[in-house]
Amino acid sequence: MTASDPDRVEWESGLDIKPLYGPEDVRSSGGDAGIGEPGEYPFTRGIHPLMYRSRPFTMRQYSGFGTAAETHERFQFLIKQGNTGLNVAFDLPTQCGLDSDDPMAEGEVGRVGMAVDSLADMEEAFADIPLNEITVSLTINGAAVPILAMYFAMARKRGYDLSTLRGNAQNDILKEFIGRGTWIFPVEPSMRLVGDTIEFCADNAPRYSPVSVCGYHIRESGANPAQEMAYGLAIAKAYLDHSLERGLDVNSVARGLTFNFDVFGNLWEQVCKFRAGRRLWAKTVKEQYGATDPKAMQMRMIAGGGGGGLTIEQPDNNIVRGAYYALASALSGTQTMALCSFDEAYTIPTEHAAKLSLRTMQLLIHEIGMSDTVDPLAGSYFIETMTNEMESEIVRLMKKLDDEGGIVANVADGRVQADVSLSAFQRERKIASGEVKKVGVNIHRDSEETQLAVEMHPYRQEEANKQIERLRGVRDDRDEHAVATALDQLRQAAADGQNVMPAAIDAVETYATVGEICGALRDVFGSYSEPIRF
Amino acid sequence: MSSRPIKVLIAKPGLDGHDVGAKIVCRALMQAGMEVIYTGLRLSPAAIAATAAEEDPDVIGLSILSGAPLPLAEKLVDALQEHGVENALLVVGGNIPVQDHDAMRGLGVDGIFPTGTPLEEIVEFIDQEVTR
Numbered sequence: 001m002t003a004s005d006p007d008r009v010e011w012e013s014g015l016d017i018k019p020l021y022g023p024e025d026v027r028s029s030g031g032d033a034g035i036g037e038p039g040e041y042p043f044t045r046g047i048h049p050l051m052y053r054s055r056p057f058t059m060r061q062y063s064g065f066g067t068a069a070e071t072h073e074r075f076q077f078l079i080k081q082g083n084t085g086l087n088v089a090f091d092l093p094t095q096c097g098l099d100s101d102d103p104m105a106e107g108e109v110g111r112v113g114m115a116v117d118s119l120a121d122m123e124e125a126f127a128d129i130p131l132n133e134i135t136v137s138l139t140i141n142g143a144a145v146p147i148l149a150m151y152f153a154m155a156r157k158r159g160y161d162l163s164t165l166r167g168n169a170q171n172d173i174l175k176e177f178i179g180r181g182t183w184i185f186p187v188e189p190s191m192r193l194v195g196d197t198i199e200f201c202a203d204n205a206p207r208y209s210p211v212s213v214c215g216y217h218i219r220e221s222g223a224n225p226a227q228e229m230a231y232g233l234a235i236a237k238a239y240l241d242h243s244l245e246r247g248l249d250v251n252s253v254a255r256g257l258t259f260n261f262d263v264f265g266n267l268w269e270q271v272c273k274f275r276a277g278r279r280l281w282a283k284t285v286k287e288q289y290g291a292t293d294p295k296a297m298q299m300r301m302i303a304g305g306g307g308g309g310l311t312i313e314q315p316d317n318n319i320v321r322g323a324y325y326a327l328a329s330a331l332s333g334t335q336t337m338a339l340c341s342f343d344e345a346y347t348i349p350t351e352h353a354a355k356l357s358l359r360t361m362q363l364l365i366h367e368i369g370m371s372d373t374v375d376p377l378a379g380s381y382f383i384e385t386m387t388n389e390m391e392s393e394i395v396r397l398m399k400k401l402d403d404e405g406g407i408v409a410n411v412a413d414g415r416v417q418a419d420v421s422l423s424a425f426q427r428e429r430k431i432a433s434g435e436v437k438k439v440g441v442n443i444h445r446d447s448e449e450t451q452l453a454v455e456m457h458p459y460r461q462e463e464a465n466k467q468i469e470r471l472r473g474v475r476d477d478r479d480e481h482a483v484a485t486a487l488d489q490l491r492q493a494a495a496d497g498q499n500v501m502p503a504a505i506d507a508v509e510t511y512a513t514v515g516e517i518c519g520a521l522r523d524v525f526g527s528y529s530e531p532i533r534f
Numbered sequence: 535m536s537s538r539p540i541k542v543l544i545a546k547p548g549l550d551g552h553d554v555g556a557k558i559v560c561r562a563l564m565q566a567g568m569e570v571i572y573t574g575l576r577l578s579p580a581a582i583a584a585t586a587a588e589e590d591p592d593v594i595g596l597s598i599l600s601g602a603p604l605p606l607a608e609k610l611v612d613a614l615q616e617h618g619v620e621n622a623l624l625v626v627g628g629n630i631p632v633q634d635h636d637a638m639r640g641l642g643v644d645g646i647f648p649t650g651t652p653l654e655e656i657v658e659f660i661d662q663e664v665t666r
Contacts, residue, residue: 092549092600096576104578107605108549181551181575221554312650345649346629347601421557428558432652441650459602530574534561 011269012427012436013226015389021381029388034279038374040294042282044275044387045375046333047298052371057329058336059361060087060137060302061354066110066463068124075129085135085167088125089113090147095182097143097518100467109464111457112348113139117471118511122150123157131155136167142184144171145193146517149504152205157509168209168258171197174235175214177411177528178420179221184518187412189525193500195242200501202243202252211239212258212302219262220308221417222424225269226390228262229277230397231416233284234407240289250289254296261301263325263332264309268386271377274303274332276391303334310345314440318342323360330370331377337361348457414531421534471513478511486510487520494524540664543591543622545573545582547606548598555628555649556597562653568660579606583613591622592664599628599649604637611641623663627651 009017018025026032036042039049048054065071075086090113093105099117100109109115116122126136140147148169152162173190176183183190194211201210215223215232223231236257243253261277263270282297291297306325310318319342329337339357341349349357364370377383401407410416430436437443486507493503500521507517544560546553553575560570571589573582586594594614598606607626614620625645626638635646645659 096549098549104549104576107602108600111600111602176551179551179554181553312648346631421554421561424554425558425561428653432654457601532572532574534557534564534572 012224012265013269013273013390013393014224015226015269015386015393017386021385023381025385026381026388029385030392031388032384034388034391035378035384041286041297042279043298044279045378047278047300047335049374051333051374052330052365053374056365056371057334057361058085059358060085060336060338061358065089065114066091066460067467068114068116068121070463071114071125072127072129075125079129079134084133085137086129087137087139089139090143091115092182094147094514095140095143097146097184097514099513099515100464100471102515107459109467111459115464115467116147116150117467117513117515118474119150119153119508120470120474120511122147122154126154131158131160132164132166134167136165138167138169141170141173141176141180142182142190143514143518144169144173144197145500145504145521146508146514148197148200148210149501149508149517152501153505153508156505162205163207165205166207168212169197170214170260171211172214172235172260174238174407174411175217175231178231178416179217180214183528185521185525186528187408189494189521190528191238191242191408193521194239195246196499196501198239198243198253198256199246199248199499201256202248206252206256209256209258211256212260213239214260216260216262216305218420219264220305222420222422222427224423225265225273226393227397227420227423229273229280229390230394230401231407231420232259232261233277233281233394234398234401236281237284237288238407240285244289250285250291251293251296254285254289254291255293259299259301261303261334262305262308263303263329264306264321267324267328267331268383269390270328271331272383272386272390274301274334275375275383275387276394278333279387280391280394300335302336302338303329303332304337304339307340307344310340310342311438311441312345313438314446315342315345317440318345319356319360322357323363326360326364327368327370330364333375350457412531414533417531418533474511474513482510483507483512483516487512487516490517490520491524494521540568540593540660541571541589541591542568542593542595542660543571543573543582543586543589544595544597545577545585546575546597547577547579547582547610548600549576550598550600551575552599552628553597555599556595559595559597559627559653559656562657563660566657566661579609579613580616582610583617583619586614586619586622587617590619593623593625593660594619596624596626597628598626598630601629601631603628603630604634607638607641607643623660625656625660627656 038045065074092108094116098105197210201208213236215228218231219228278299281299285291285297322339341353341357343353434442490503493500560572563570623644627647630648
């Protein structure tokens with residue numbers, strides 16, 4: 001409801017909601033022909049025929065563990081518990097392409113994830129772990145080239161054929177320019193580096209997904225749900241276009257793309273966003289790109305999170321919000337779910353809070369009936385009408401973006417960033433005016449402000465010092481001539497327009513560091529300079 | 535009142551990439567008629583201080599959401615002194631744990647605006663405190 005018209009109900013995406021829906025609404029919004037069957041094109045009802053009846057969604061919490069040694073210990077624990085997938089968080093210096101002894105890294109080494117300086121760290125983290133039996137997810141973007149090179153070099157050294165490796169890298173640089181911010185190089189060469197990793201994986205590691213397209217962080221930066229999906233799909237298309245220009249096969253590239261979306265706010269709006277987005281992606285890949293492999297048309301995704309919906313005020317409410325967000329994700333047919341923890345508006349989650357998030361997801365499967373049947377909301381006049389309307393809105397936004405020069409140009413000159421931050425500002429204003437209601441913030445406030453006794457995540461300077469010592473040890477022990485030669489060859493490959501991945505792998509094998517490799521690439525590409533635009 | 539608008543420099547020290555709040559505050563200050571310079575992400579304290587020395591703002595606002603604001607604020611205060619920036623009002627916003635507020639004020643931080651602070655409060659504070 002809005003202040004101006006109390007009878008009006010409007011979703012964040014700008015769609016009006018009627019008090020009652022019937023068959024006529026489904027017909028007039030585009031009909032029911034697009035609903036289809038689960039596991040069949042256009043996959044509105046989900047990408048598998050039996051969805052959670054055959055396999056419940058995977059629960060994968062994002063987490064990081066300081067040093068490689070601690071990460072290794074944690075991985076072994078998780079595998080013993082029966083986990084078949086590992087999700088690796090890196091610290092901010094690693095994500096920004098800085099070594100642990102860089103002055104800018106001070107205070108951040110090993111803080112939000114594992115610190116990786118050289119191949120030695122990757123070798124230690126994954127020692128004895130059967131790389132062909134587990135899937136490994138690497139949350140790395142700007143520094144994807146050195147980190148992927150290290151992962152592949154480590155696997156090869158241990159005797160694995162790269163074609164047996166499964167997992168994915170986040171490696172969605174376009175969304176880093178819009179939100180999240182771990183960019184390093186300018187937009188054009190950044191696109192080319194993503195292309196290099198896609199091409200390298202297509203040729204050498206076809207079961208490894210090189211890119212996870214993230215609407216998530218764009219939504220967190222202020223986009224509404226329809227914009228989140230529109231920008232996400234536009235970004236996925238940009239990677240497809242770039243790959244096709246390099247002569248790659250649309251089926252193999254599209255199969256390697258996965259998606260990562262956010263869930264907070266209106267539950268129905270989320271469900272319709274996902275059903276519409278899944279259908280639109282299938283149609284786009286088939287009709288616009290001529291893909292023939294149904295797997296290439298499937299939107300495989302991780303959904304959840306919801307950090308943007310959590311509040312500092314009355315933080316216990318965030319536990320309940322998380323449960324609703326998880327419900328929305330399950331009703332949306334996600335393959336994998338992750339949930340932000342209730343203390344995440346303040347700090348890196350405690351173990352207690354992270355466990356509550358895991359239990360929330362487990363409750364949905366074991367007690368609430370989320371795996372009873374496939375796409376339980378299908379056929380609802382309301383859901384099908386609004387899935388149609390959401391699809392039209394996403395198409396409209398994507399067309400507008402195309403008319404304005406496309407996502408890459410609009411990110412490069414900062415227009416997308418300005419649009420998204422304007423949405424964030426408007427939402428903030430609506431919360432301030434009470435037009436958008438947040439319980440505990442602008443409605444049902446406590447007379448006395450509850451302050452959560454937050455357990456702050458401590459920074460462990462001794463561990464950071466150990467990592468820096470370790471890095472110096474690596475530098476002392478390596479063949480400096482080999483390092484310099486390998487970095488020169490990497491610069492050459494970058495300057496000549498060759499795929500940089502083989503030269504990057506050669507460089508990491510000499511124990512060249514993340515900072516040195518990104519430095520060599522910066523010598524050729526320069527650094528990104530943020531367009532400041534409001 | 536002078537006819538010149540209040541000039542505010544908003545900066546994000548450190549590596550954390552959460553810039554939603556900083557940009558929202560920029561817009562709110564601009565709507566309130568202030569002149570706003572936003573530095574963008576990932577600047578060193580020295581780079582921020584150099585910009586401050588060059589722009590001579592009435593207010594310097596730091597947005598910190600890494601969860602560890604004190605060391606960054608300390609470094610910035612040192613860098614500002616080295617660059618001879620002394621008169622600007624210094625405010626900090628973002629994820630600022632309550633237990634750090636006293637130490638922040640001890641460093642010379644004039645205003646602390648944790649996440650969730652109404653935008654009007656920030657605008658009013660700056661309007662009142664900036665005397666020209």
